[in-house]
Amino acid sequence: MTTHATTLPVSAAAPHPGSLGNVLAIAKRELSGYFASPVAYIFIVIFLLLAGFFTFNVGGFFRRGEASLESFFVWHPWLYLFLVPAVGMRLWSEERRLGTIELLLTMPVTSWQAIVGKFLASWLFLAIALALTFPLVFTVGYLGSPDYGAIFCGYVGSFMLAGAYLAVSCMTSALTRNQVVSFILSVVFCLFLILAGWPPVTDMLVQWAKPWLVDFVAAFSVMPHFDSFRRGVVDSRDVIFFLSVITFSLFTTGVIIRSHRAG
Amino acid sequence: MIKVENLVKAFGPKVAVNGVSFGVERGEVLGFLGPNGAGKSTTMRMVTGFIPPTSGRVTVGGFDMDENPIPAKRLIGYLPENAPAYTDMTVHGFLHFTAELRGLRGEEKKKAVSRAVEMCFLESVVYQSVDTLSKGYRHRTCFAQSIIHDPEVLVLDEPTDGLDPNQKYEVRTLIREMGAKKAIIFSTHILEEVDAACTRAIIIDRGQIVANGTPQELRQRSDLAGAVMFSVQGTPAVTVNQKIQSLPTVRKSALLAGENPQVVAVRAFPQPNTRDSELEASLFELAVREHWKLTELKTEEGRLDEVFRRITLPDTKRSTKEETK
Numbered sequence: 192m193t194t195h196a197t198t199l200p201v202s203a204a205a206p207h208p209g210s211l212g213n214v215l216a217i218a219k220r221e222l223s224g225y226f227a228s229p230v231a232y233i234f235i236v237i238f239l240l241l242a243g244f245f246t247f248n249v250g251g252f253f254r255r256g257e258a259s260l261e262s263f264f265v266w267h268p269w270l271y272l273f274l275v276p277a278v279g280m281r282l283w284s285e286e287r288r289l290g291t292i293e294l295l296l297t298m299p300v301t302s303w304q305a306i307v308g309k310f311l312a313s314w315l316f317l318a319i320a321l322a323l324t325f326p327l328v329f330t331v332g333y334l335g336s337p338d339y340g341a342i343f344c345g346y347v348g349s350f351m352l353a354g355a356y357l358a359v360s361c362m363t364s365a366l367t368r369n370q371v372v373s374f375i376l377s378v379v380f381c382l383f384l385i386l387a388g389w390p391p392v393t394d395m396l397v398q399w400a401k402p403w404l405v406d407f408v409a410a411f412s413v414m415p416h417f418d419s420f421r422r423g424v425v426d427s428r429d430v431i432f433f434l435s436v437i438t439f440s441l442f443t444t445g446v447i448i449r450s451h452r453a454g
Numbered sequence: 455m456i457k458v459e460n461l462v463k464a465f466g467p468k469v470a471v472n473g474v475s476f477g478v479e480r481g482e483v484l485g486f487l488g489p490n491g492a493g494k495s496t497t498m499r500m501v502t503g504f505i506p507p508t509s510g511r512v513t514v515g516g517f518d519m520d521e522n523p524i525p526a527k528r529l530i531g532y533l534p535e536n537a538p539a540y541t542d543m544t545v546h547g548f549l550h551f552t553a554e555l556r557g558l559r560g561e562e563k564k565k566a567v568s569r570a571v572e573m574c575f576l577e578s579v580v581y582q583s584v585d586t587l588s589k590g591y592r593h594r595t596c597f598a599q600s601i602i603h604d605p606e607v608l609v610l611d612e613p614t615d616g617l618d619p620n621q622k623y624e625v626r627t628l629i630r631e632m633g634a635k636k637a638i639i640f641s642t643h644i645l646e647e648v649d650a651a652c653t654r655a656i657i658i659d660r661g662q663i664v665a666n667g668t669p670q671e672l673r674q675r676s677d678l679a680g681a682v683m684f685s686v687q688g689t690p691a692v693t694v695n696q697k698i699q700s701l702p703t704v705r706k707s708a709l710l711a712g713e714n715p716q717v718v719a720v721r722a723f724p725q726p727n728t729r730d731s732e733l734e735a736s737l738f739e740l741a742v743r744e745h746w747k748l749t750e751l752k753t754e755e756g757r758l759d760e761v762f763r764r765i766t767l768p769d770t771k772r773s774t775k776e777e778t779k
Contacts, residue, residue, distance in 0.1 A: 212557070216554040216555055220540070220547075224543070289539075289540065289541060290534060290535075291539065291540055293504050294538055296504055297502040297504050297530070298552070299527040299556070452504060452506065453505065454505060
């Protein structure tokens, strides 16, 4: 043993890429995984179709008579409610179903590197889908003179919102190897994030809960935070809100994965 | 290289692994035997750091798996049970990905991938999706993944499972060759593999090690070890058996049914104090004295499957009882 101990650590301590290298390798794999299957293309087409449908047909883009993307962004919390869990549901449940989680976590990779890598890949994928709505920006630019700052804020807010939902989906996908269960749980959690601050829900809570508790629950809602982005305001509190939802969910993902391994 | 001390793993009230200790040095190939559910895979998962042990310690190359998992994991190549692989990737993409996680980049990575492809005979399927591979190829793809960084330690959970006889032979040969420079643990159900590839074998049953030794040492624990196979032609069976039983070196003997009714086959077991080959010699003298036409005379080494069955039998008996309940 002692003779080996002197020769061995050489290879163990050989130069190796840091945690960033691992995160990037995992993110790259995950992202190419999306585009290797029809999932990515179907998702993007459906996202763009629905976004267009809600903006023009339901949101009354032309009837408003103003050069803004208000009628586009207002639907995002509801559009993402179903579409983001569809992207996130496979993140860990697929890994568990295939058994590749055993491969991944016995690599010289920490679980947080794996979690962050996978999350960033899916977030980037959603960003690509969101970026493909750029013709809308040209449309309003052609029709009038919009406030491009407000549009930019809207996009940032939408990206943040997608990230928050995605982190929640990441967490629920770690709970089960069944993607359908993961999807449904994630939709329910995200719905809570929307409804927690929604008057019908808060009214119902008020009947039996103390006001501070109602306010506390309402503070979890994504709606007020997303609304200020939509209005063209980037408030650090809103950014912090979304980032803390993401951090908390990813942290919980780590706890869930560890507890699965511990048996 | 690998040191396992008092490893315990409990899943709720069920103790899957109970106080397992062993060590594997470079140049050793350790075969891990045991019935299904004996705790082989659980032990391997703890050795590779996939699941944390309830208690006990695993050190790989001097690094504690609990306190210092990353350098420890860097030394290990692991083929999990059922050979998982990302089905949405090509073999090429999958191997490049695992090489990257192993810290290989650029030219080094390319070389490692082509070496692993060559060693595992994957050339014909390199650009095929893992999804479309047959079981044997998928298995070898995952095996290629485990050796991509030329690790010092290899942990292989049923590496020959699901392979055809030719592939089994190739994998066994590969393990034996690599075993000269690496520390290897592999689990199997197939006892002949222990002879074919192992320098040492451990039999594990109900979470505990019940036997540990070289394949030869294990065989000697067999009831058959030291018994002599004795066949003669053209003499009535009863006479042969009686004469044999009257020998002082024979504890008992048994007539064996053979294909040829002309040939009488007897297995003679030695007295406890009989030395090696003494029984064989006395049986030979007997045949000469009686002018029997001797066709076979062979001391048995003992059989691993017999040892295996004897050591691990109680479990199967109990479990069948539980099932019928």
